[in-house]
Amino acid sequence: MTEDNVVYIGNKPVMNYVLAVVTQFNNGASEVAVKARGKAISRAVDVVEVAKNRFLENSKVKDIKIGTEKIATDRGESNVSIIEIVMVK
């Protein structure tokens, strides 16, 4: 899987990211990884569920990984949770 098949979830509305996932599959991707960290993790799950249930009915979740990353903040290093959800079609 190339880095092109990754959708990073930020603070935009869920449907923006759903569109990004659907577009990647429509452009021929066989796998798309949805990645998020911190509070965006909930939105990442929403994105995958909406994409799967409403737009890509023959897709499924292949793998879900969670982990911890260190990020630099004003007050030194901080831990943030991450998620990666791999969808296949």
Add this chain to the structure above:
Amino acid sequence: MTEDNVVYIGNKPVMNYVLAVVTQFNNGASEVAVKARGKAISRAVDVVEVAKNRFLENSKVKDIKIGTEKIATDRGESNVSIIEIVMVK
């Protein structure tokens, strides 16, 4: 696994739920399921990561499932994303 081995994540601080998970393992559970829905999903991942990295170093994540549930609201039915993370020790 009995229903006793489930920790439901709500709006309390992360450490409250970490303590609940650690307590269940200390009471002899071999598996604990951490469940959340909606915006609490991010906190569920935090709980599992903190429990695993700081308190239960010989534990690991056995399975992660995501899905969608219908909930009743003032304005009719609404969809909410859910997550279930199963930890084993």
